[in-house]
Amino acid sequence: MVVVDELGGTYEEGFEDVHRNLMNYFTLKACRTVLTQLYEMNPPSYRWFYNFVASNNPQDGKYFLRALGKERQELAERVMITRLHLYGKWIKKCDHAMMYQKISDENLELMRERLMETVIWPSDDTNTNTEKIG
C-alpha cells in the first residue's frame, strides 16, 4: 500500500507535495480527455491507449509520460499539451475562498452527522431509539 510508505517524516513545512499531486492529477485528467477524444475520432488508438493507461499508472505523471513517449511519442505529446492547457483553464476558475468554504462545510457536515448519531434523544413511545426509564 503506497500510502503507508509515505507516512513518515514531517510534512507541515512545505507544499511541494501538493504541487506534485496537482501536476499528477492534471496528467491523469489529460489522459481522460485524450481518451474521450480518441474514442470519438480514432477507435484503434483509443483501444491501444486505454490498455496502456490501465497497465501504467498515470498518477505518477512524469514516469507515465516517459513510458508513453517510448511507445507512442505523439500520444505523449498530446497528453502533455492537454495537461498544460487544462491547467491554464483551471487557473481562471480556481476559487480558493470557495474551496476553503467547501472544506469548512464538509467538516461541519461530518461533525453534525456524528452528533446526530451519538445524541441521546428524549424518550418517546414509538419505535426507534426509544428510551424508557424504569
Place this chain on the structure above:
Amino acid sequence: MVVVDELGGTYEEGFEDVHRNLMNYFTLKACRTVLTQLYEMNPPSYRWFYNFVASNNPQDGKYFLRALGKERQELAERVMITRLHLYGKWIKKCDHAMMYQKISDENLELMRERLMETVIWPSDDTNTNTEKIG
C-alpha cells in the same frame, strides 16, 4: 484498479474533480501532520492512528473521516481542523503562474529526453556520443 473505472465519460467541461482531488489530498496531508504530532506527543495514539490509516484509505477524505469519527471522534476533529488550517496556509503560497511554468518545464524536459534517445548520432569510432567528421 480504480483508475480504469473512472476512464469513461467526458471530463473536459468542469473542474469539480480537481477540487475533490485537492480536498482529498489535504485530508491525507492532515493525517500525516497529525501522525507526526502524535509520534512525538502520544505514542499509543500514534500507533492506533497509524494502523487505522494503513487499513482505511485517507484519500477518500469524507468516507475516511466518517469512519474515523465512529472510532475516535477527537482524532477525526483534529484531522478536519488540520486540513482546513493547511489549506488556509497553502492559499497564501499557491502560485499558479509558477505551477504553469513547472508543468511547461517538465513537458519540455520530457520532450528533450525523448529527442536525445531517438536522435541518430553521426557515426563515431570511440565510445559515447562522440562526433567526428571524416
